Amino acid sequence: MKKLVWWSVLAVIFFSIGCGPSAEESNDGTEILVEEINEEYGFVTDSFLVIKDKVRKNQNLSEILLPYGVPYATIDMIARASKEVFDVRKLAAGKPYTIFCTKDSSGYATCFIYEANPRDYVVFNLRDSLHVYMGKKPIEKRTQYVKGTVNSSLYVDLQNRGADPVLAIELSEIYAWTIDFYRIQKGDAFEILYTENFVEGESIGVDRILSCTFTHYDKPIKAYYFEEEGEKGYFDENGNNLKKAFLKAPVKFSRISSGYSMKRFHPVQKRFKAHLGTDYAAPTGTPIVAVGDGVISEAKYKPNNGNYVKMRHNSVYETQYLHMSKIKSGIKPGARVQQGDVIGYVGSTGLATGPHVCFRFWKNGKQVDHRREELPSALPIAENLMAKFKLVIAKNDSLIPVSQPKAVNIVVGNPVKR
Ligand SMILES: [Zn+2]
Numbered sequence: 001m002k003k004l005v006w007w008s009v010l011a012v013i014f015f016s017i018g019c020g021p022s023a024e025e026s027n028d029g030t031e032i033l034v035e036e037i038n039e040e041y042g043f044v045t046d047s048f049l050v051i052k053d054k055v056r057k058n059q060n061l062s063e064i065l066l067p068y069g070v071p072y073a074t075i076d077m078i079a080r081a082s083k084e085v086f087d088v089r090k091l092a093a094g095k096p097y098t099i100f101c102t103k104d105s106s107g108y109a110t111c112f113i114y115e116a117n118p119r120d121y122v123v124f125n126l127r128d129s130l131h132v133y134m135g136k137k138p139i140e141k142r143t144q145y146v147k148g149t150v151n152s153s154l155y156v157d158l159q160n161r162g163a164d165p166v167l168a169i170e171l172s173e174i175y176a177w178t179i180d181f182y183r184i185q186k187g188d189a190f191e192i193l194y195t196e197n198f199v200e201g202e203s204i205g206v207d208r209i210l211s212c213t214f215t216h217y218d219k220p221i222k223a224y225y226f227e228e229e230g231e232k233g234y235f236d237e238n239g240n241n242l243k244k245a246f247l248k249a250p251v252k253f254s255r256i257s258s259g260y261s262m263k264r265f266h267p268v269q270k271r272f273k274a275h276l277g278t279d280y281a282a283p284t285g286t287p288i289v290a291v292g293d294g295v296i297s298e299a300k301y302k303p304n305n306g307n308y309v310k311m312r313h314n315s316v317y318e319t320q321y322l323h324m325s326k327i328k329s330g331i332k333p334g335a336r337v338q339q340g341d342v343i344g345y346v347g348s349t350g351l352a353t354g355p356h357v358c359f360r361f362w363k364n365g366k367q368v369d370h371r372r373e374e375l376p377s378a379l380p381i382a383e384n385l386m387a388k389f390k391l392v393i394a395k396n397d398s399l400i401p402v403s404q405p406k407a408v409n410i411v412v413g414n415p416v417k418r
Contacts, residue, residue: 040098041113041121041135048100049107055114057093064091068099068109070126078124082132086114086122118204140198141207143399150188154181157190164206167192171214174223174234176247179216189215193396209234211396224396226381226389239381239389245313246370247291247339249280250321250359251346257281257356260369276367277322277360284325284355286346289339291319291359296335296343299327305358306350309343319370322358323350 038045055064062075079088091114100111112124119139125131146163154168171190172181191214195207211224223234223242234242258264258279266273294313298320301307307324309331325347337343348355361370381389 041123043100043111045100047103048110049103051099051101053097053099055091055093055095055097059091059093061088061091061112064097065099065109065112065126068101069106070109074126074130078126078130078132081130082122082124085132085134086116118199118202137199139204141195142198143193143210144196145191145193145400147191148189150184150186150190154184154190163192164196164203166206167194167209170194170206170209171212172252174209174212174242175214175221176243178221178242179214179248181248184216188217189213189220191400193399210399211393224389224393226385226392228385228388229382231382231385233378235381235389237393239386241378241380243378245292245378246317246319247289248371249278250288250291250319251280251282251286251357255281257354260371277320277358278369278371279356279358281354281356282346284345284347286355287342288321288324288344288346288357290337290341290343292317292339294319294337296331296333296337299332299335299343302350304351306352307344307347308350311337311343316364318362318365320360320362322360323348323352323356325349325355 040050051068061079062072065075066072082088096115098113098115099109100113101107101109110125110127112126113135114122114124116122119137121135121137123133123135125133144163146158146161146167148157148161151157154171155165158167159165171192175181190212192209192212194209194212197204197207208225209223211222213220213222215221221242222237224237226232226235236242256278258275260278261275264272264275266275288309290311292313294311296309296311297318298308298310305322307327308320308322309324309327310318310320312318321344323346324344327344328342331337331343346355346357352358359370361368361373363373
């Protein structure tokens with residue numbers, strides 16, 4: 001990390017601007033001499049011989065430090081002293097480290113720094129008072145914008161535009177109640193304004209989607225993130241909650257292997273019969289989640305259903321999940337679960353040809369096709385917060401570039417350090 005030091009004194013001498021101005025004040029079009037001080041982990045690197053490497057397979061602290069003149073006794077002491085802060089047995093192969101050595105002829109290591117992850121590092125001070133402490137590199141939060149159409153898969157399309165594909169997962173969560181992400185198609189469009197965290201210019205991941213528009217079957221659906229007085233989540237431009245009472249599916253990233261139908265050929269029974277559920281094929285062991293808050297009414301084994309769970313959400317709706325390899329422990333009649341809680345795992349128990357979850361949806365005691373139901377929406381933005389919400393909309397919309405001939409990932413707004 002480079003730190004710029006403004007030589008205001010020199011600036012005054014050379015440019016004779018006024019009487020004792022600060023560096024910033026004297027910067028009125030004239031050039032100011034700047035000296036760069038190289039700094040890393042809070043150390044002025046110019047004062048040391050700096051060695052950078054990565055931990056090799058099965059390499060331990062003494063193997064790393066012995067060649068740099070650190071006696072075994074010191075290494076043993078520091079290893080013991082560090083236990084509270086960092087266990088040196090956890091040095092992992094492939095992780096980068098830095099050794100600061102004296103610039104004199106001895107070249108002894110005075111400090112060893114291990115990067116536990118891109119943000120957190122451990123400083124082992126090997127000189128004078130041996131001590132160990134954790135440090136954090138500053139995070140720079142950048143506001144970014146990406147736009148495009150779906151060509152292959154949302155994941156790949158985002159990647160092709162230089163954006164973090166994890167945004168696909170974030171989108172599928174924001175729109176879990178409004179768009180069936182197993183059904184998105186070529187020509188659907190996305191526009192995402194988001195913040196991303198950077199450490200030393202390298203991305204360490206998406207922070208949050210601020211606002212987005214997903215156009216599905218030519219219908220754009222906007223979402224704005226809003227957090228105020230306990231309300232938080234994504235809302236459309238009118239303040240309606242994007243969250244509906246139920247998730248669209250009980251498993252993530254599965255595919256529908258068989259839809260709800262009054263007449264389908266049963267693959268096991270070899271005859272036509274009604275299929276009053278939606279089958280989601282997914283690998284055995286994939287977690288199955290409750291599509292809404294509710295109370296478990298049944299959790300057991302039956303020859304056709306296999307291991308299954310049924311739950312009641314309210315006076316109108318019930319859902320059921322069949323063919324589980326295992327019902328999650330604690331899921332039994334009377335247990336309360338929340339939307340998104342894992343209730344069991346995909347399997348092929350009972351009458352099933354392969355691993356899938358047969359998802360059944362009841363409305364007023366009758367099985368219905370949940371994908372055709374108009375499901376109720378969660379609470380909108382409260383009246384007294386609408387003015388604040390409108391400001392968020394205006395601010396986010398103003399950050400979207402006006403013309404963008406090539407849909408690429410670009411940085412907008414000023415980077416914020418924290
Ligand atoms: Zn089924």
